Amino acid sequence: MNAITYNPQIAARFRGFLPVVVDVETGGFNADTDALLEVAAVTICMDEDGLLQPAETHACHVEPFPGANIDPKALAFNGIDPKHPFRLALPEAEALKKIFTPIRAAVKASNCTRAILVGHNASFDLGFINAAVARTSFKRNPFHPFSTFDTVSFAALALGQTVLAKSAEVAGIKWNEQEAHSAIYDAEKTAELFCHIVNHWQACSSHNPWDEDIPK
DSSP, X not given: OOOOOOOTTHHHHTTTEEEEEEEEEESSSOTTTBOEEEEEXXXXXXXXXXXXXXXXXXXXXXXXXXXXXXXXXXXXXXXXXXXOTTSOOBOHXXXXXXXXXXXXXXXXXXXXXXXXXXXXXXXXXXXXXXXXXXXXXXXXXXXEEEEEEEHHHHXXXXXXXXXXXXXXXXXXXXXXXXXXXXXXXXXXXXXXXXXXXXXXXXXXXXXXXXXXXXXX
């Protein structure tokens, strides 16, 4: 497997932020009360022509925190069995460390100041990440605490769609409904969608932000 090379010029593309696509699977909709069950993150890199592409995928199953609510309807949707012996789930603090450590390395290699979460309905994913960080008093969260890139808005503007599966279809990205709603699959497809839209926009522009200094 070829090693991933992070182009430090990407720091000028997004004002010092490294896009990292995140998808979470949960036991409900309330980040403060419902369990975080699975996290996947896909780092983004930029080639020498300024085109974005998915880089590395990192994922982890997560043990429900003590007292967490788990709605059976949520489990029916995402297909997760929290008690399955082969989940190899980690407690929240260990799961965050497993996901955040390579993200921090990618941020550093990209000459960026921090990561910015990219998600399809990004506020949902960031809400669960921030809630887990708060519960565990995790000190080295690489993500901006409130800014995000939301591919729902990107896809609505560029493709006339808001649903991830429909957006991928219009963009010409292969979609397998049988694999959907796992954190890894949805994160990787969201990463493809994000790169597709940004690259298409860049192809229509003569302005290359990475050729300039990072705005202060």
